[in-house]
Amino acid sequence: MEGEPELPAPSAEAKFFNHEQSRPININSDSINLSRSFNTTSTYNSSTSSSSHSPPDFVRDIQAAFKRHRPVAVMHKPRRNVVPQRETPKESSIKPQSIFESKKCKEDILQSRRIQSRRCANNDDVSITPPSEGATTLDAHDIDQRTRPQINDAVASLRPGHGNAQGEVQRKVHFSRNAIATSRGADDQMATGTGDLLSHMDSLALTETETGMGNQVDASAAVNQDWRNHHFQSMEMENSLRSEGGISSIVTGGTIGVHDQLHQFGNFLQNDLNNAITQSSVIGSSCVTSTLMNSSSAPMISSTTYYSQSQAGDAQLGTGPAEEAEGQMDVVQPSCSLSKNSGGESAPQSAVTSQAISSALATAMEVNKSSGSCKGLQTSLPHDYSIAKDSPQLDNSYPVKGDIPNVKSQHQPSDVPLSDKKLENSKSEKPGREATGKATSTSRKKGYDPDLFFKVNGKLYQRLGKIGSGGSSEVHKVISSDCTIYALKKIKLKGRDYATAFGFCQEIEYLTKLRGKNNIIQLIDYEVTDKTLLREVMHGSISNKVARVRDDGFIYMVLEYGEIDLAHMLAQKWKELDGSNATIDENWLRFYWQQILQAVNTIHEERIVHSDLKPANFLLVRGFLKLIDFGIAKAIMSDTTNIQRDSQVGTLSYMSPEAFMCNETDANGNTIKCGRSSDIWSLGCILYQMVYGRTPFAEYKTFWAKFKVITDPNHEIIYEPLPNPWLLDLLKKCLAWDRNERWRIPQLLQHPFLVPPVPPKSPSPPDQLCTLLQLIAESTADDQKGALLCSQLHGMLTDPRVSVSRDQLRKFLQILNSLL
Numbered sequence: 097m098e099g100e101p102e103l104p105a106p107s108a109e110a111k112f113f114n115h116e117q118s119r120p121i122n123i124n125s126d127s128i129n130l131s132r133s134f135n136t137t138s139t140y141n142s143s144t145s146s147s148s149h150s151p152p153d154f155v156r157d158i159q160a161a162f163k164r165h166r167p168v169a170v171m172h173k174p175r176r177n178v179v180p181q182r183e184t185p186k187e188s189s190i191k192p193q194s195i196f197e198s199k200k201c202k203e204d205i206l207q208s209r210r211i212q213s214r215r216c217a218n219n220d221d222v223s224i225t226p227p228s229e230g231a232t233t234l235d236a237h238d239i240d241q242r243t244r245p246q247i248n249d250a251v252a253s254l255r256p257g258h259g260n261a262q263g264e265v266q267r268k269v270h271f272s273r274n275a276i277a278t279s280r281g282a283d284d285q286m287a288t289g290t291g292d293l294l295s296h297m298d299s300l301a302l303t304e305t306e307t308g309m310g311n312q313v314d315a316s317a318a319v320n321q322d323w324r325n326h327h328f329q330s331m332e333m334e335n336s337l338r339s340e341g342g343i344s345s346i347v348t349g350g351t352i353g354v355h356d357q358l359h360q361f362g363n364f365l366q367n368d369l370n371n372a373i374t375q376s377s378v379i380g381s382s383c384v385t386s387t388l389m390n391s392s393s394a395p396m397i398s399s400t401t402y403y404s405q406s407q408a409g410d411a412q413l414g415t416g417p418a419e420e421a422e423g424q425m426d427v428v429q430p431s432c433s434l435s436k437n438s439g440g441e442s443a444p445q446s447a448v449t450s451q452a453i454s455s456a457l458a459t460a461m462e463v464n465k466s467s468g469s470c471k472g473l474q475t476s477l478p479h480d481y482s483i484a485k486d487s488p489q490l491d492n493s494y495p496v497k498g499d500i501p502n503v504k505s506q507h508q509p510s511d512v513p514l515s516d517k518k519l520e521n522s523k524s525e526k527p528g529r530e531a532t533g534k535a536t537s538t539s540r541k542k543g544y545d546p547d548l549f550f551k552v553n554g555k556l557y558q559r560l561g562k563i564g565s566g567g568s569s570e571v572h573k574v575i576s577s578d579c580t581i582y583a584l585k586k587i588k589l590k591g592r593d594y595a596t597a598f599g600f601c602q603e604i605e606y607l608t609k610l611r612g613k614n615n616i617i618q619l620i621d622y623e624v625t626d627k628t629l630l631r632e633v634m635h636g637s638i639s640n641k642v643a644r645v646r647d648d649g650f651i652y653m654v655l656e657y658g659e660i661d662l663a664h665m666l667a668q669k670w671k672e673l674d675g676s677n678a679t680i681d682e683n684w685l686r687f688y689w690q691q692i693l694q695a696v697n698t699i700h701e702e703r704i705v706h707s708d709l710k711p712a713n714f715l716l717v718r719g720f721l722k723l724i725d726f727g728i729a730k731a732i733m734s735d736t737t738n739i740q741r742d743s744q745v746g747t748l749s750y751m752s753p754e755a756f757m758c759n760e761t762d763a764n765g766n767t768i769k770c771g772r773s774s775d776i777w778s779l780g781c782i783l784y785q786m787v788y789g790r791t792p793f794a795e796y797k798t799f800w801a802k803f804k805v806i807t808d809p810n811h812e813i814i815y816e817p818l819p820n821p822w823l824l825d826l827l828k829k830c831l832a833w834d835r836n837e838r839w840r841i842p843q844l845l846q847h848p849f850l851v852p853p854v855p856p857k858s859p860s861p862p863d864q865l866c867t868l869l870q871l872i873a874e875s876t877a878d879d880q881k882g883a884l885l886c887s888q889l890h891g892m893l894t895d896p897r898v899s900v901s902r903d904q905l906r907k908f909l910q911i912l913n914s915l916l
């Protein structure tokens with residue numbers, strides 16, 4: 097595995113904006129983009145080039161020239177988080193007892209729902225008072241006998257019949273701080289879905305208790321597996337809801353500031369619901385929550401709420417006329433197991449977002465409020481539904497899962513002692529309120545919660561978790577209103593210079609150009625919020641390229657979602673091989689190498705040089721590799737084969753010699769340029785890594801060491817012996833130092849490693865005889881008899897109906913011999 101190159105001394109902030117260049121970079125040990133501001137007299141000879149500056153000057157030059165952060169995709173330190181598959185949080189183990197308890201709990205719930213459904217007819221309010229602060233984790237058996245029925249009762253309030261088609265039911269849910277609450281039909285339009293929700297909850301409970309995964313649920317995995325199902329279920333449900341007059345089903349948990357949060361989402365959907373008295377707007381009905389309330393962090397109802405999924409996706413929000421009322425706005429229902437983690441990248445999948453469900457409740461409450469039927473909304477709940485505030489087990493961050501045994505706080509780092517957690521909670525309470533207030537006002541203004549949704553061209557995408565972040569962007573996993581998973585790349589423009597912004601817009605341009613090419617990641621939609629900027633950059637009318645974007649603009653790119661990148665695939669592959677002497681399976685290699693070549697061929701045919709090819713930029717989408725990240729790609733002008741670069745760009749370990757020396761002059765006085773062959777070098781590095789498990793210059797750890805060897809034409813790359821000599825040959829064809837000697841993609845696609853030469857067929861005995869006879873006939877052309885015999889024999893041998901025995905042959909030869 098490759099080590100990290102040490103880069104030239106970064107500045108204190110390690111972040112530069114090069115006014116001459118197009119991009120800012122963060123310099124860290126992972127990656128580097130170099131600007132060519134140190135373009136001086138260096139030549140192909142590395143020693144010359146490096147010696148043309150004293151190191152401190154050079155360092156300064158380079159620092160000034162670094163453009164943007166380009167992490168080196170080393171296999172052992174991939175930047176992208178691999179989705180943990182149903183990872184179990186350390187803090188919350190499920191004990192058999194818990195499972196047993198949770199099953200019991202489920203029965204309790206079912207029972208209490210029955211009771212509750214009767215109560216519902218009487219327009220009960222439900223309030224669950226939160227317990228004191230403290231614990232962050234709760235197992236089912238931690239829920240004491242007193243609280244469980246309360247929870248159950250609360251959940252039971254979701255029973256069908258709580259709202260009904262006549263519209264007389266006006267159930268309210270009051271959330272006290274940290275309260276777990278359940279939903280109820282907000283009014284008649286919310287009646288029917290409750291039943292669906294409950295059935296989902298039931299099945300969820302079953303799922304969770306039976307599988308013993310009542311803690312963290314891998315949202316992504318679940319989403320991936322089930323979204324199609326969910327989609328259909330959603331549609332089904334939508335239809336049924338429409339025909340039945342509409343409902344809203346809501347399950348939620350509560351936390352501090354819940355009313356604010358409820359209010360904001362209420363605003364978001366108010367139009368929908370107000371205009372849709374007879375329409376359905378089903379929110380999150382399919383999701384069952386296991387809710388952990390934490391007042392300190394939650395952007396909305398709870399900082400960490402686990403949606404355990406059973407039938408996620410059964411409901412759609414904002415469909416039908418309600419949606420129309422919203423004005424083309426697609427609203428995403430949180431149908432899938434979701435994970436929201438304020439911690440961001442480190443645990444994208446573990447984070448669960450509960451907000452849509454919470455929001456649904458908010459909506460319901462808003463509707464109730466606005467309809468004047470919400471008198472119970474702010475009131476306390478009947479005490480039999482309350483969870484004692486001082487309950488020893490349940491505190492402000494307790495998970496309440498209804499019938500789900502075990503959840504844990506995601507928000508608080510697990511290594512924080514409990515007492516500290518308490519402290520943090522109490523400390524953060526106030527800011528939490530303030531933050532919530534802010535979020536609320538933003539949400540009110542925008543009509544949706546920006547912490548939860550992204551809006552691109554009027555369409556909402558619900559955030560499922562952060563996938564990763566590049567040098568310039570954040571990439572999130574999102575779900576659209578039709579339950580399709582996408583990746584959403586968000587680039588903040590504020591503070592960047594206009595030239596950089598132009599670069600970002602160019603990525604959009606390339607992706608637009610590459611639409612329909614199935615080995616390139618597909619751009620589904622995009623929005624540059626700063627329209628003036630977009631206009632300016634696209635028309636090339638930026639007057640001051642070094643000026644910085646001052647407004648809070650963003651670029652959003654909705655992209656096809658890739659499951660895993662090649663860097664992770666390789667890491668996984670090598671992990672599997674670890675300890676054994678085996679090498680990567682050649683067929684596996686061929687399969688993906690061919691796809692890599694085809695993807696790059698696609699852009700080369702479109703006269704685009706990628707300039708940052710590395711395993712992390714090949715994503716697996718539905719089993720095939722697709723190329724991503726055209727952030728520094730460049731178009732080749734029609735009259736040339738090279739691209740014009742102001743700067744050195746790329747990721748060190750995969751950068752070609754000419755990329756290091758771009759724009760310098762070679763020994764013959766020619767300017768060194770980058771072109772398609774630079775990409776071929778990078779491909780060679782990728783192939784080398786696929787074969788040997790490390791990049792060709794991995795042993796050179798520092799930037800300088802790498803720079804020196806890569807730019808040295810006499811440096812010999814070490815190739816360990818390989819069983820297949822063609823593979824070795826292929827590597828050498830890609831990693832030829834002289835860019836003119838490197839093979840091009842069409843040739844590489846025909847290389848014997850991919851297309852093994854077919855051995856020539858050895859001629860069959862009759863063929864040989866025929867040839868022989870031919871020769872004899874020619875040599876005895878003067879002897880007519882001999883020639884006749886030869887042609888007779890030839891005819892016999894070539895006629896498939898005639899079989900000639902050896903004896904016959906011998907006789908013929910004897911005759912022939914006597915004649916000659």
Ligand SMILES: Nc1ncnc2c1ncn2[C@@H]1O[C@H](COP(=O)(O)OP(=O)(O)OP(=O)(O)O)[C@@H](O)[C@H]1O
Pocket residue numbers: 165166167175176563564565566567568569570571583585617655656657658659661712713715724725726727
């Ligand atoms: N369509 C996608 N599907 C899934 N994951 C993606 C997708 N696009 C990007 N990612 C993930 O997000 C990471 C960052 O994305 P990308 O490389 O496009 O951003 P960047 O800011 O240009 O990064 P870099 O600094 O590498 O150039 C990628 O390494 C990849 O793991």
